[in-house]
Amino acid sequence: MLSTLMKRFRRIPYISLDKRQWMKAMIRQEVEREKKVVMFYIDIVKLTEVENRYGDTSAKRVLHIFESILPAVARQAFEIKGRIIAIQKLWGDDFAIYTSFSKMMSEEDCQMLSIHFQELAERQLNRQVSFVNREELRVHIGYSEIIGEDIVKEMYTSVKHAVHMAKYGITSEKYAHIRQFHKLLAEENVQMHFMPIIHLPNGEALGWEALARGPVNSLFATPAALFNYAQETDTLFRLEHICRKRALEHIRYLKPHEKLFINLDPRAIDDPFLLRGKVQLLLAEYELTPQNIVFEITERHAITNYAAFRKIIEEYRKQGYMIAVDDAGAGYSSLESITEIYPDFIKLDMSLIRNVDVDPIKQALLETFVSFADKVNCKIIAEGIETERELETLMDVGVIYGQGYYLGKPDKGMAQLCGKAMNFLRFTMEKRVEQEASILPTPAMTEILTKTISVEKHVKVRRIHEIFEQNQRIESVVVLENDIPVGLVMRFSLYKILGGQYGIALYYERPVSQIMNTNPLKASKDDKLDEVAKRAMARDAYHLYDVVIIIDENGEYIGIVTVQKLLDKMASIKLEMASSANPLTGLPGNVQIERELNQRLKRNDHQVVIYCDLDRFKWFNDRYGFEVGDQIIVRTANLLREASKWYGSGSDFIGHIGGDDFILITTAQCANDVALFIMDAFTPYFSDIYEKRRMGDGQELSMSMAGVVLYVGKYINAEQIAEKAAYVKMVAKAKAGTVFITDCELPGEEQIRIEG
Template sequence: MNESPSLESLRHELEDIISQNQLTALFQPIASTRDGEIFGYEGLIRGPSSSFLHSPINLFRTAEELGCLHALDFACRRAVIKAFVREELAGRLFLNVIPSCLAEQDFKPGATLALLNDAGLAPQRVVIELTETQPTHDYNLLKEALLHYRDMGFKIALDDLGEGFSSLRLWSELKPEFVKIDKYFIQGLACDAQKRQFVRSIQHIALNTGTRVIAEGIESQADLQVVQNIGIGYVQGYFIALPNAHPPRQLNLNLQEKDYRPSLLKAQTAGQLLVEVPTVLPKQSGTEICRIFSKYPQIHALPVIDEQRPVGLLRRHEVIEFFGRPFAHELYGNKPCKGLMDCTPLIVEHSTSLQELSQLVTAADHRHLADGFIIIEQGHYLGMGTGHDLMRAITELQIRAARHANPLTLLPGNVPIEEQIEILLTEQRYFTAAYIDLDHFKPYNDVYGYACGDKMIRMLGELLLSIADPQIDFVGHIGGDDFMILFRSTDWKQRCKSLLKEFELRVQSLFKPEHLLQNGYSSTDRRGELQHFPLSSLSIGVIEAHQDMYLTHHEVAAAATHAKHLAKSKLGNSLFVEQRQTDDTEVQMA
């Protein structure tokens, strides 16, 4: 085992690295989820490749122990700026800065600007990214330093939101233009409902504060799709591109199409509630606002828009009440309306599901139900939605779901399944249909009774919901012991295998010990003859619906049924995947 070098030897090595410019800059692209284009690059640092200080963790930890953190931080800025210009990279440079270095008493304003001037890089292209490796004690000094940067044209980003010592306080006090969500909350996002709720909450706060969110740590297509669906505008991670001294200039991201979320009704997102209303600017006068409300008596609220982004909401009753006071028109009529607006209206992405939207409205202030909410796309204003339209749409969804739901599992039945398949086919979406069926269920029902049979079916329904992604997959109950999942998840095969394993574990509790020992039981078959039956197992038949492969839901159902029969031909829990190509059929048993 190699021993770490002594602190004294590291001191000399670190001094040489700083004085002789031996730091190497790497760049990792930050991509837009709107079009997949590169928005900018984060500058990262490595020490000499053969050194203990090559790792940034060792490099900065050693500098902190030796009291050289300030000098190293500045040397890193110098190396990153020079390399960024040398590589002729487009977009913004996200420049990491340690907050404590800015909050020191001997902080020298203008040093970073001098580096940019020497390199020929405009400060308007640079985002100061605060990397919190240690607590920030003097917020006033830090705030003063950042205001100094802003005055020169820099933007501010807060790194690792959710991980640091005081990241939420920094967000509140510094009001950064960007926040980066820590990779812990992004990795595995597609399979973790709690993480998704956290990320949605951050996005909701960001929309109301005018902050742009960057999701760090994207390592799979599934997580990228969920992040895009939540409405986060920018992404970064190994799945997007690895850090490199010569990074790519273009990316080839597989971004999801708009409005692809499965639904029983096509109008299941906030975007379908959108209505156009007049908008106003923050500088418009109170008198102008009164005229607009008089002209449109049916409008309860006016969105205040600044450069296509919503910044507030003016409520009719508040404006009328305010100007109904004596001398209000004379005193305030010519003043900007921004003093009258609500600066924290409810703002939602157009792709937000009606269920999520209803939860946001009911959990927030009751005024959102009466006055409505603002609908955006990637931060840009689209229109307004009303509480009345939301409640009506939710009621229609509930009535429709109840009418066609299976009474035992409450999952969507045949009609919604067929409609969902037709929607996917019509919109030419790639999907995977999995037909799930219990094996030897009738003998189990005969031996144990219908109550136990119902319990097994409910257990299976709950399992299907747990392995499917509620954001993009559709789970239906065909009837009896037959189910269907329409997967849009790219890792559908792993989810099916997990389903088989989990079913095998859980189903044990539904059998008597003696039947488990015998691996079955005796019951009369369909001809009335006594026969030994194995324990109930699960068969999954899968088909992949590529573009133009199937024309109707009948064809999909027939192909999935055929795959299920082939899966049932194998004893025990089984997964059969049918892969159809143009002229021939390839079959595999998993």
């Protein structure tokens, strides 16, 4: 009787369905005794198959037998080296055996004990389950050490680790990799590389995307391998948390106008590390704001609960962070994500960018994205740019930002635009500046500036808030240091910062220098309005409607200009240009032509003004009607455009004087080539008009081109150029066919070669 009670008593401490607190205390006691605590996970392989084949009763009997033999087998296998603390039934046929060993217990010892237990358990189980007429039953086993730093958490994670070991096999290569991955996570052995995101119009870095890398030359060196193992081991949140911490360690290198792009997987988006005050304090330490951080919501996995997802996104927005939708165009629900998230940036997947220069369908799709982004006030970033032609095409359709190996590869530091791409963008920018140079004089900034309140940088945020509350019409406060503007605070940005969960507590009594925009757009009082407007509209979405600070020649503050005034003035200029353009050809008319000539006279470079006059146009117009006449005029304008496109300088000017008279201004180096193209192409350009109306009476159109070479000091104004051109044109018209003559070829003129 006594021996029976003792046997039962010996078994009681081992089996526990839910005694976690008791086990936690026992484990802590062993850890404090400097013991090594190991949890062994055991289950019966394919017990469900036994149930399906032989019925529920047989399966329950197998499980009952296994439970009865488990304590004795455990003691026989594990107490060779140590002591059993407890045996816990987890669920179904899954059990956890908590054991205590000396610190000298090695990994090889744990493997040998596991194999020994497996052999004993299978032998005992199959000996007592003879009623099952099938192959022998198998037992899975895995193990994981409990360090003792956070016992409750480790009891949970150790089961997950041991389950993976049991799944893949203790001695398998796959599990060896799994163990290496868990070691990587434990040591947080993740490095970040940074890929530049470039503002294409000027080649400057908008910011950098932080990309995770595992140890060099390891199985986890690539991001794909790293995140595949995280997904397989259900540790995605842990890995992403480490990546975000590593990325934020580099914010000290950001300038106030630059941004750090950090990936957020929809399945691991709710990170307290980001939503609590620690990151805000870190940003404040380096005089940055949450607007310097952009969270990229990846599209590689479907968002299953948009209501909860949107709620978390709004928490990030309240903190002041910016949001981007990553991989747009390649995910499960790109458009739905965009409509739910209202992102500040849309990153187009590289699958849309690859070979876009030769794919009209992709070009049309990109144009649609660009148009959509403009309407909803967000920015497009093209990913995966790998060739110059792809970059050129993206710029042509209006994409503002880009990243890819052609622009710059990921690196450990904040890499800049590579040299080859820099040269291309610089050339493109210079060419477009020349092409888009305004043909109307634009006003200086002093004509539209206004005043706003200014404060010194040591003033507290509390005072800025009071200024806005007391002056409801004021939307901005300029921050000065010895009359030099060093920052800007917009009403909406201040309220967004203070409206966050920790905004008032963090910033209310601090100097305004900690929350101001330290890199506001500044313009000289003598800058041209169109140039400032381009710079203003190139800013990121958050600062797009910030005022522009106007300074004098000494850099001192004199006023501000709102974006609304900039846009209104630009609209009036465009209206003036449209009203003075020729309605038939759309080319600039006489007002713009005169202004352009006067502006060109101020330059020191060698240019040629080519006056173009159609010969016998009136005869064709009278004979065949105004419809044919208009067609000839439009065709001539197109011919001049084509000549300038293929052989011009990139900064050519084409105008329509009126009727059949045109003007083309190009460089001396390009004049001959432009004229030769026109002479060669002129007759074929109108051949279909001849054939369609059977014009066979011997009359043919031609063009007389009179070139006036501009060089320093020869001409004072547009009238003098026109007088000279009229004389040269008279000489040209005396010759048959389409001809080009310059004033340098006339008798008594100084002989200057127009080739330059």
